[in-house]
Amino acid sequence: MPAVDAPAPRQSARFLYLYALAACGGSAAYVPFLTILLPLRVAEIAPGGSLHLMARIAFAGAIAASLGNIVFGWASDRSQRRAPWIAAGLVLSCLLLAAMPSAPGGGWLICLIVAWQLALNLMLGPLAAWAGDTVPDSQKGLLGGLLALAPAAGALSGALVTWQGLVTAEHRPVWLAGIVAAMVAPLLVLGRPRPMPQLMAPRALADVAAHASLRAVWKMWLARLLVQVSEASLFAFLLLWLRQLDPAIAEHRVAALFTAVLAAAVVVALSVGRWSDRHDRPIEPLAACAAIAASGLLIMTLSRSIAPALIGYVVFGLSSSVFLALHSTQTLRVLPQPQHRGRDLGLFNLTNTGPSLIMPWLVLALVPRYGFPALFIVLTVLAASAAIILALMARAGRATKFPEPA
Template structure:
């Protein structure tokens, strides 16, 4: 971590133009997968598989997560080796949008699965170097602001899903084309117009700054990795089973009610993340907001575990979504602060991306083991314990000097 001396000047900061265009590109990345994986793919699989759609969706999720995990590491590493983030982003953008169009030609489930894997690979060809680009150009003193801007990504991704599914706007094939166009509109400006300032210190290995034998960067990375993994397991469980849990409390709730709570929570979290991120920058306290947000997330899970009426359940989930959204956005930015080898930044972020994909593989087994025996209350208590552990891991991270 770099040491701050005196008040930073504009020359010590990345331009706001780059910051905003990068946030737009990150939102474009979210647009590329949130509406497709949550709405468009399930609808297409259900139309093809009929009564077997649940098992086929699970198969698609598993194979897609594996492909995405490996591709993110591979293309992060390749963008490190070639030192050409923009070229890989552009290639991934073209190929991933092409794969969305190819989805419309898949006439059977096997072909759809093959195209899905190709799409995941090409999408992560874009996402991996895009994530590393922030580490190349955003100094530590602006990591909190970066986290706040990144909070727009899931909110805009969710909004794009609502947009493309407006009744009468487009048929199933046209929705994929709309998503591809929206992604291109968001990602291209950072490649064409951003012109970021260079900060040579961001490319200096932390070991050279602190001494090669200093184990602190490694300990930081491990704690940050496990902290995010534990919170993401809870996030994945709620993402998959929110509607079913709410229906178990009140049979009157509809799917659009759950979707509205999810979307409103994401948008409310955006300004809060910006405020918290700027506070972390000004006070040089990058980890403290993560600890607090993890603690609040655990408390929210406790509320959900005890909820027997719909209003309390909604309050608990709203608090959970609010705190966990702030945590994940700020964590993504602060991770760039602790990675020890900038020359391997893209590859290492690929390993951090496993905290996003592994929970999708762990969560179904965890849920099946807990819910039939202990109900959703038991599951939420277990998830709260995991998130408390995440808070404790991060609470022991030393404050930067």
Template sequence: MAETGAPRRQSLGFLLLYALAWAGGAMAYVPFLTILLPARMTALVGVSDVEYLGYVTFCGAVAASLAGIAFGWLSDVTRNRRGWIAAGLVLTILLLLAVPLAKDVWTLIGIILLWQLALNMVLSPLAAWAGDCVPDEQKGLLGGLIALSPALGAWSGAIATTPGLVSVDGRLAVVAGLVLLAVTPVLLFGRPRPFPELTAPPPVCADGDVAARPRGPAVRMWLARLLVQIAEAALFAYLYFWFRSIDPAMQDNEKARLFSVALTLAVPVALLAGRWADRRDRPFLPLVIGASVSAMGLVGMALAGDAGMAKASYLIFGIATTVFLSLHSGQTLRILPRSDRRGRDLGVFNLTNTVPSLIMPWLTISLVPGFGFETLFLLLAALAAGAVLLLATLPRGR
């Protein structure tokens, strides 16, 4: 613990190990859901791949929604974040390795359901662990470091899909190995400085009720993230097919590299914006700017007439959205109502990651066949603009 009167800061070593572990979660799902699963789906069902990808996305999102709340709550009750993370890690790796064994689409869907449960056994307690040991003065830095997660997740996809590196089925083994290497260090060597006030139960009022924080800011943060995540989820699941429609000659590795470049460029932007937010005590302003630029990128994608403009617009959208979501993850920890139910409440916030996957397939199936990706992107831009309105009037600081 810092000395009295000194700034309250968590050790940089723990923050870096934590950021690497969080990146391990992205390494598990980014290459799998954006590249490897769509390719596997095409191999199993051919021209029906988009339809079946919608089904598997829907079913997986339901499983992830329930698992996020359940495992977050269990880690609250047991006060054992590490144990749940370790168990989920083992199951996640085993299920990734089981994917090539699926010889029909329904077996694949079953594996994806179990994989979603296991992955959220890792991610929900891991998210709550940050709330247990990172003070408000470092929430912006935490958000900036979290931006490493999607970048490393995307680069893991680029590595796994490198032509000639491994067989198609062997790509999932590469991903599983990277996940293991990323998450294990914080479990073995992570020794965060204690901040007892962050884990102390909320006081009880004279009438016996728990004195929780106001819920208004949390609701608005939840809704804003939901709107941006709907846009992000649509691109996350259908980026493969959109680029294929723009440039049929684009290879899988080129798609993965473009995705990686956007997320990598977002890292220094998020770190600078997060540190600025900490120093100026303006935690929500970078979120407003990020959502605004995301909307602009989506408009550019809707108007893209060639591969060059499509790639440039996607880079704008990808960078801004990654900065927004990373910083949002850090700042969410400051507005949760109850410290003793942090894991459960973050599970509810995780619905902003999974509910879009319930909405997005039907939105895409309804709009893309008849109106094209252009109409979809304009609608998503309007949703991102709605997030700007929700966040623009939040209180300035602590």
């Protein structure tokens, strides 16, 4: 009788769902605070200089987040344990978040933000690496689909803590910290992932294969950066552009559009992620999403009225959200060595923090002189470039599989 290959080990559904819930907690930790609560606090502290203070906070926070994610990812690599780092980051970030209303001035607020960003990435860096330690390639598409829940959870958390009459302004960060803890703690207490030693064993790569792997890493990194710059630019300036087309459009209509796109992205990402798992084709969906995102931006470039503008944004927002969710897990395929997974994911995290440094200068260089269509043309080129990079990568068949661990 010929030998029958044993089925590839799979991670438990319980761990996958609890991990997705913890990722939602990570999103809830910073999305409502940075987009709603922090600007309100800045307006209270510096009513005449809120834009200047927000710019300083954004710059200092992005630097702290970038360094913290790399350093703490590397530290969790060295310790070969993720959960203690995640727990420490959860406790510290929640305490610092709750302390934000006590900042007496702009300088203290900047210091608190820097400390909070470091603590938050003490949690997020090892959390991202834990997925690489525990989730096999055959389930990475599913996990990527589940991670599409995270942006929606961040938006819903913000709506909850700002619900009129539910929580007073000074208690909102405390409530938000409680929501984050309730989402992340179950993973630490109940997760108990099945061991995946094949995901942790050092890989013996030949020099040529190692070189090809490095090229794949940089292609994935660059493709995400290009899409993230486009996404960050629209996230910050969408309302301003829509009000140029229709001054009467209400902010609640735009907020509802954001929510609808994020909700639809969950369904689409789960379907596409499962398809990529079944067919073992992880890169093609990413290339397709980037191409569709570019088409949405092109529609926005050509729009001169509100209806096609909203259609263009829905096309872009849906495809870019699916792209970012799936890319987060498929990146784990191309990282060449498990013993450096946390550090390498910290370097990939620069694609998340870097756009906040790039985007304001890009917008200021183009919009005042040439208008929003010029910005959208540049963003279309960026998204289309990401699609081309990934399509060529998929065609070559590189970086989707590695040799068996030594």
